[in-house]
Amino acid sequence: MLLSDGESDPASSSDDVQSPVRVRLRNKKISTEDINKRLSLPADIRLPDDYLEKFNLIGPALFEQPISRRLRRVSLSEIGFGKLETYIKLDKLGEGTYATVYKGRSKLTENLVALKEIRLEHEEGAPCTAIREVSLLKDLKHANIVTLHDIIHTQKSLTLVFEYLDKDLKQYLDDCGNTIHVHNVKLFLFQLLRGLSYCHRRKVLHRDLKPQNLLINERGELKLADFGLARAKSIPTKTYSNEVVTLWYRPPDILLGSTDYSTHIDMWGVGCIFYEMATGRPLFPGSTVEEELHFIFKLLGTPTEQSWPGISSNEEFVTCNYPQYRAERLSNHTPRLSSEGVELLSKFLQFEGKKRISADESMNHCYFSNLGNRVRSLPDTTSIFSLPEIQLEKETKKPTFYLSKII
Known part of the structure; x- marks a missing residue:
């Protein structure tokens, strides 16, 4: 079996000598950084108080094997991803044919987010534009492409949670x-x-x-x-x-x-x-x-x-x-x-x-x-x-940063 750092797990010898990697994992207390890395979470995430304690009970065993998609999904849900209550609506930014966009705040990071709430019609389901946007954006990770942080699916709406820009x-x-x-x-x-x-x-x-x-x-x-x-x-x-x-x-x-x-x-x-x-x-x-x-x-x-x-x-x-x-x-x-x-x-x-x-x-x-x-x-x-050599010049008329539009 391959362990988390890529080393093979040798069979135990007759005197029951254990792999140093396994011993290290069992003795190690799981930190927020470990979980962030394991679940590919942003560094500024704030895990629920009881989650880290719970993770330390099951964590060492979990870290000995590749994480399954199902287990990752369950872990993310326990942290608060995919849930409307994780985000606080602050202001309405705009409205389009299918969607309304709100300025919001994430309880997990305390950072501002943009909440794009797409109304779902019972007969039609999610608009094809929304399906297209989700399927493309979740695979596009670049400094010059807006980041899709979370997707929340309820019976009435599909909410896309984006990073907030001014x-x-x-x-x-x-x-x-x-x-x-x-x-x-x-x-x-x-x-x-x-x-x-x-x-x-x-x-x-x-x-x-x-x-x-x-x-x-x-x-x-x-x-x-x-x-x-x-x-x-x-x-x-x-x-x-x-x-x-x-x-x-x-x-x-x-x-x-x-x-x-x-x-x-x-x-x-x-x-x-x-x-x-x-x-x-x-x-x-x-x-x-x-x-x-x-x-x-x-x-x-x-x-x-x-x-x-x-x-x-x-x-x-x-x-x-x-x-x-x-x-x-x-x-x-x-x-x-x-x-x-x-x-x-x-x-x-x-x-x-x-x-x-x-x-x-x-x-x-x-x-x-x-x-x-x-x-x-x-x-x-x-x-x-x-890069220190790349800097924005001050505009003659100082920009007043206000609400962005994502529709």
């Missing part, structure tokens, strides 16, 4: 008078790309990137949130719905009806968000699909067979009969961006999905060279602000 990028922009410090624009963009790169390596497409779905805390950490429209991309390619991505951040190939896409669907949205952070205004604020495409072509030029092969046979494009615009210089619209920043922006805003730069490639672009090399080799779960 605000979203839209609120941050508003608080800065729509003028984010150019260095902070770079830090936010890098973190967005870092989180996306992690998702894309795992074949997960977010499909709904917008400032409201990027959460920011006081430290300046940016995290991807709201994976309700996200999905894992299967291989070989399947066709997906083109009714994804909020209109202003939706790429032209999707606007024109494409349902065959990959990770590049997210990269157009990154470009739109980059522009919005740098200028303080949305790039393509169309109210209809036709108007959205009109804004895109007015800036980037109306596509031709040379700039977008196959476009002349797209029925929706031909039917609308767009004026023949010539491409404008992006630098004329982004005075605060360096030439490297403008070049990176242009690599995001490519008509054809396959021509857009990937999240992984973007992080190595010269625009980020002044952040240094160490920022690219951090472990997935480590914040970029763990």
Whole structure:
């Protein structure tokens, strides 16, 4: 049998000599740290008073063998996970079609949390967006992706317990008078790309990137949130719905009806968000699909067979009969961006999905060279602000941190 530190348990000899590892475990008093490690719990968890005492009675024997999924589930339930009474509701943050979000506090850690309460209809059960969000988020562990702490299932609702962040990028922009410090624009963009790169390596497409779905805390950490429209991309390619991505951040190939896409669907949205952070205004604020495409072509030029092969046979494009615009210089619209920043922006805003730069490639672009090399080799779960050379600059107008939005 293999013990917890990987040593084999040798058979007892005739004079009954026991394994030193087993003796050590039996004599050792189980600590909170031991339990946290055993059950993969956060370090700041506060175990119920009677739980540690109970664990010490059964603990040593338990630590001699791999923990089963059932035993782990029972242990987590005894601590208080998966129970509504473990969390205190403080304020209502917002309401959507399926869910209401509350600011709350965990009795286990005393930390603030966001409680996303999804109403369950008896006939329909949990909305597919909720099932999708849960199944994806429980496997995504990254410093730039919002953490799902707990899931509480009752007859009437499904409550997702998230880490609490102070605000979203839209609120941050508003608080800065729509003028984010150019260095902070770079830090936010890098973190967005870092989180996306992690998702894309795992074949997960977010499909709904917008400032409201990027959460920011006081430290300046940016995290991807709201994976309700996200999905894992299967291989070989399947066709997906083109009714994804909020209109202003939706790429032209999707606007024109494409349902065959990959990770590049997210990269157009990154470009739109980059522009919005740098200028303080949305790039393509169309109210209809036709108007959205009109804004895109007015800036980037109306596509031709040379700039977008196959476009002349797209029925929706031909039917609308767009004026023949010539491409404008992006630098004329982004005075605060360096030439490297403008070049990176242009690599995001490519008509054809396959021509857009990937999240992984973007992080190595010269625009980020002044952040240094160490920022690219951090472990997935480590914040970029763990490096002393990475610091958020003070905004001219001091942000007032208030309630975040997770819907």
